[in-house]
Amino acid sequence: MPPRNKDSYCYTPLSDGPYIRILTLYPGHQADPLSGELQVIHIEETGEYEPLSYVWGDSGRCSEFICFDKSIELTTSLQGALQRIRKQDQPRRLWVDQLCINQNDQEERSRQVQFMNTIYKNATHVLVWLGDDPLDESRNAFELIRSLDQTFKNKEEKEKFRVRYTEQLHKQSVEDWAPLEHLTNKAWFTRGWIVQEIGTRAPATLYWGKSECDWALINGVVQELADFHHLRGRFGLKTSLIKYMFQRFIEPPRLSRHANRFSLMYELQRARHCKLTDPRDRVFIFLGHYSLRMGNTLLAEMRADHSKTVEEVYVDVATRALLGDPERSLITLASVQHPKLPASPGATIENDLPSWVPDWRRSEGHLMSEPVSPHCAHGNRTSQVTIEGGLLSVRGTRVDVIEICSKTLKWKEFHCDPTRKDLAIESLWTDVCGETSFDLKTRYMDDPNSDSAVFAYLQTLSVGGIATALRDGRRYQDIDRKDLFARGLAYLTKALGTSNLVSPELHQMAEGGDYHNWTRDADCAASNRAFARTQQGRYVLGPRVMQLGDILCVLYGGKMPFVLRAWSNGDFLLVGECYTHGLMEGQAVDMMEAGELVEETFHVR
Structure with missing residues (x-):
């Protein structure tokens, strides 16, 4: 940074209460120094203003902003953003975190986090800076967005598009989609704070180099592309990031497919892919979210506190979620996803968290215990939880013991690829289930009154096909079991082809089944998980x-069963949630009430 000729700007401390600073950016031309003034104002009396959302980039301050004839250092990224949005003939009222918050005052930073949602919710318009465009890609990217928008508005053109990018996908050029790939891979789309910055009703404009595009237009195209997951995969389009963040802070109808968002734990889980410099902010970015108004007073009382360690913040929010909402609390335990876990007593967990506290810095896979899921392994029994000295005590019943486990299943493990020889659908059946062929004769758990083993197997790998029902907007209870079976069998017969492993009867039952839906469900559910068989013959998709x-075991309040690991002195470690065919509708509680299983308290470290 060139030597400054002016003294550093000295921030006046903000008054107690909801006060923020608004920046007035003075007009100027490209080469003119950036200058303006800061005004302290009550958050409900700001008038019109536009917040700026951008990637900080390198934290080094290489530029300066002149405020009241004093100097404030800026990052290069912010300098580029302000130069791009500055008007030549009139001032612009903005809110910019790097300037409107005293970055050297930790206490002020923590207090201002509480107001972030209100700042963006009350905005007249949100400005998004994606960065410079040295390769001149932005114009083509935004032109492609506008072209796709017109295509999807025309019924005939939309059908031509569907055929071209499903049945004829392999013939399409990667180059045609390169502009959109480059757009969706911009760093801004993975930045954690944008979940609330772009998640309100305020209109927004995205600026990339010299080009700009309306945020609602981009999202509309992304929503249309949602069902073309093979297209998105082939061309490297990360449009799912855009779909995720759109209006994330606007309360949806209670009965919509977005009702998952009323759970803070679900929102923390869904945001695991986001990038944040400070891991504590994985919690703090949601402090203005409507899920905190859903009756859990312990969560509602939570405040941003950057004096706490990451571990203290994560333990605090998990504890509040578990103790403050008995009806829905065990989604907290379902959110636990260990990349590693000690195999035997004596070792320690590498992240310094109790095994029952989710580490939101890591993303291992999809959450099976979604709030809208119809599964109820708990049999409508409310959670019974206490926490003392880091030890979680929870009521439930142990059902079975894991006897054999597969390796970790990869993303697209069940993708139909004729060149693959090591098919998971076959190896899991033979190596884990211990079966030699697919037919209707073999019954699940060797019980003549149970489902066929093949049906149980396919349901377990796809977590019961719940995701398809949610995508289609249908009640899970309304889907015929024959349809669920046909989907899985359609995949099975397509993957194994003319193999004599599959009986003629199953080939016939597969006719009309949509293998795409089963593949999509299984790829999502099984990714980064393992398949197992228990001592009693149950099939398990788990951590x-x-x-x-x-x-x-089944824990009271848990939609899914859980896997625990015996530890020292009668205590346990939480391994994670799992899907177990035959335990998803409260059967374990029925067995307990019949005297076949015993209720107990599990102490989890």
Whole structure:
């Protein structure tokens, strides 16, 4: 940074209460120094203003902003953003975190986090800076967005598009989609804070180099592309990031497919892919979210506190979620996803968190216990939880023991690829289930009154096909079991082709089944998980750290069963949630009430 000729700007401390600073950016031309003034004002008396959303980039301050004839250092990224949005003939009222918050005052930073949602919710218009465009890609990207928008508005053109990018996808040029790939891979789309910055009703404009595009237009195209997951995969389009963040802070109808968002734990889980410099902000970015108004007073009382360690923040929010809402609390335990877990007593967990506290810095896979899921392994029994000295005590019953586990399943493990020889659908059946062929004769758990083993197997790998029902907007209970079976069998017969492993009867039952839906469900559910069989013959899709000897149990309040690991002095470690065919509708509680299983308290470290 060139030597400054002016003294550094000295921030006046903000008054107690909801006060913020608004920046007035003075007009100027490209080469003119950036200058303006800061005004302290009550958050409800700001008048019209536009917040700026951008990527900080390198934290080094290489430029300066002149405020009241004093100097404030800027990052290069912010300098470029302000130069791009500055008007030549009139001032512009803005809110810019790097300037409107005293970055050297930790206490002020923590207090201002509480107001972030209100700042963006009350905005006249949101400005988004994607960065410079040295390769001149932005114009083509935004032109493609506008072209796709017109295509999707025309019924005939939309059908031509569907055929071209499903049945004839392999013939399409990658180059045609390169502009959109480059757009969706911009760093801004993975920045954690944008979840609330762009998640309100305020209109927004995206600026990339010299080009600009309306945010609602981009999102409309992205929503249309949502069902073309093979297209998105082939051309490297990360449009799912855009779909995720659109209006994330606007309360949806209670009965919509977005009702998952009323759970803070679900929102923390969904945001795991976002990038944040400070891991504590994975919690703090949601402090203005409507899920905090859903009756859990302990969560509603939570405040941003950057004096706490990451571990203290994560333990605090998990504890508040577990103790403050018995009806929905065990989604907290379902959010636990260990990349590693000690195999035997004596070792320690590498992240310094109790095993029952989710580490939101890591993203291992999809959450099976979604709030809108119809599964109820708990049999409508409310959670019974206490926490003392880092030890979680929870009521439930142990059902079975893991006997054999697969390796970790990869993303697209069930993608139909004729060149693959090591098909997971076959190896899991033979190596884990211990079966030699697919037919209707073999019954699940060797029980003549149970489902066929093949049906149980396909349902387990796809977590019951719940995701398809949610995508289609249908009630899970309204889907015929024959349809669910046909989907899985359609994949099975397509993957194995003319193999004599599959009986003629199953080939016939597969006719009319949509293998695409089963593949999509299984790829999502099984990614980064392991498939297992228990001592009693149950099929389990569970955490990748699951191992021989782990205990399968049902905990009160849990939509899914859980896997625990016996530890020292009668205590346990939480391994994670799992899907177990035959335990998803409260059967374990029925067995307990019939005297076949015993209720107990599990102490989890």
